[in-house]
Amino acid sequence: MLLLGIDLGTSSIKVSVLDSETRRCITSAQYPEIESEIIALQPGWAEQPPEMWWEHVQQAILICNAKKLYDPQDIGAIGVAYQMHGLVVVDKDQNVLRNSIIWCDSRAVEIGNRAFDAIGGEKCLSEMLNSPGNFTASKLAWVKENEPDIYQNIDKVMLPGDFIAMKLTGEITTSISALSEGVFWNFKKDEISGEVMTQYGFEKEVIPEVRDVFSEHGKLKTKIASLLGLSPGILVTYKAGDQPNNALSLNVLKPGEVAATAGTSGVIYGVTDQLTYDKQSRINTFAHVNYTTRQKHLGVLLCINGTGILNRWVKNTFAAGTSYDQMNADAARVKAGSNGMRVIPFGNGAERMLNNKTVGAHIHNLDLNVHKPADIFRAVQEGIAFSFRYGLDIMRKNGMNPTVIRAGKNNMFSSEVFTEAFVNACGVPVELYENDGSVGAAIGAGIGIGEMTLENAFSNVKALRLIEPQIKREYDEIYREWKRLLETHLK
Template identity: 70%
Template structure:
């Protein structure tokens, strides 16, 4: 029995077909080959076209089929993972009304900050577990204020995964997990937040039907099934944001378990059974994929916007003359601490862990007679690892103290230098797994369609590839210097 997982990333769409009995990947594909651009009409803005996502999803699925390694008609369920916090608006005919305002867009920060103050900081934190910040609710309020004609035409609001599920099934649904990541959910009342909807003046009719994450979110439409060579009626049985899904794919489901990822953005995501929150909302708490009213499972999320995106930007400076592997190799040849070169990696929108401030990327202490591009490549990876340490210290101050962190051996964790730097500067061992968001989505579909009797069965064949343990505190002085530079920048904003 086969499962199809779709991962709607910022850079591309990845799909995988997984054999349920063994949890092994039969085939995978990614589309497009080049990284999908982010549309930035103004500084701090970030948009993408939902229709482009749908086109790319279809291309990726058909590319996967072209492998010839399976029969598409044998696929029994579909799961979807997606970039979190994006806003998609459709009319009554399910037509997209504007580009999606995606996760790293900062235009609604002031709107969210005003809502935080007006609704009341304590009430927001105790009921929403977050400040509205620049999350989906504030983005919708921005549209309501600045694009009233589009807002008036809006029949339903969605997150990116809800939109792709709609394209596949014609049905529009959501979940408590999705509503919480948009900061629409009242955890104290176990319902849509009246404080948020009343303050912003949102009609309840805008919100889709709420279903569990692991459930039937609609059957595949006949015309779509024909175009994609799949069986009509197979369910979309799972939808989750990329970070909860990454945690699922690493079997991080229980209190105290922690996952990390370092793709376009960097995230540490820990599971808690407490309705807790950071008083400054620098880290955020959302309903995890297995959250229920009876068994609270919360995902405590630290996000750094500019990790892999900074690495990509630096690579682009050197054109096609350098690959990521070359960058990693050259970085490993530079001395620990990069001979004093320091990078603040915060150039991809307002950073939540820095109180939604736009810090930008800063390159400090350049010595034109000493520093080479190898120093630059290493300083980038060290700066990203330092930002993880800074954020993890915030999580520790809120009671999240991981003894081990699970991560997929992908993106920046493909770099042995980065993985070792991360472990040494955080002081926490890392288990690396063969992990992928699209594979996690496929396994989620197996859970949601009850092909697996339990989540434990879905991960019965999962084993770590590698354990990396802390070996050195050599970088601590460099980190403290980096922290002084960061706090100086924050004080000037």
């Protein structure tokens, strides 16, 4: 059987076709080739049109089919991974009512803060394991307060992956994992949070039917199957947020195992079996893909909004027409410390690990007689690595102490400079793997349809290499200076 995996990213859609027997990825496609736009109608806002995602999903699937490396009729199950925390709302006819308010949008921060105080901080943290913050529930509350005409027409509330599954199947479902990432879930009671629903005045009917992550989420509609060259009735058997899915694809499933990624945003994601939370909600706890009411596996997530998006901005601003590989090579010729330049990378909305402050991005110690573009390239990558160290120290204070971190050799981890800075700043070895979110979604589909199990899905996966700290002391000194600069922006 062949498996189709869809990864709905912020920048693009990635699709892969996997052979379930050999675990071999037959082909992949990404669409569009240029990065998708984020609409910012006001500072701190971030939106994307869900129908754009759907168009891009179709194009990516058709590109894969056009390579004629497989028979599309042999695809037997579909899995979907997606950018987390976004809000998609549709009416009773499944028409999208507004652009999606995506993960890095900050408009609902104050609404979430008011809810945190009204419900009670201790209750929020001990039962939902998070502050409502600017997560999906608070974004929906913003729509209710500011766009009442839209709100009254809402039939169902979805995460981005739920929307793609709806377009494929016509069915709308959700999962405990998805509800937890929207802060709709009460972990102590193992049910939808009555406190959040009451506080925000939401009707229970807006929540879709809850199903397991690995289960049937609908059958491919005949019309869509014909459009995409697939067999009607194919099951969508897996849906998960991009970070739980990244952890799945790296075989991070047991308590104590930790994954990292550095794409548009940066994440460290560790698995625990404890109902743990940060008292300031700077890191967040959600239900992992293998969470059940009997075996409570949770993902503790550190998210940094301003990571790869800053690297992209630097490329577009200082190195238009230059490849990332060339930027990385230029940065590698600069010594650690970037000739004194320091970069604070937080320029993509409110940062949860900074108590939801919008700090902005900053370049410090710029010397017009010394610094060249290569210094900026390196300083940006070091600044992003230092932001990971800052967040990891918060995780350590909350009991997450990784001895090794697994990451895919992609995005910023494809840069030797960034990987070296990350390993030495954090003081933790990193195992690099061939890793891809769309392949992870395809594996999830295989588990969901019973073609493989969580126990055997990764039996043949081996690390490409292990990178261990080599010059940690030097990076510690640079990090301390970087941290002092950050703290001037936090006052």
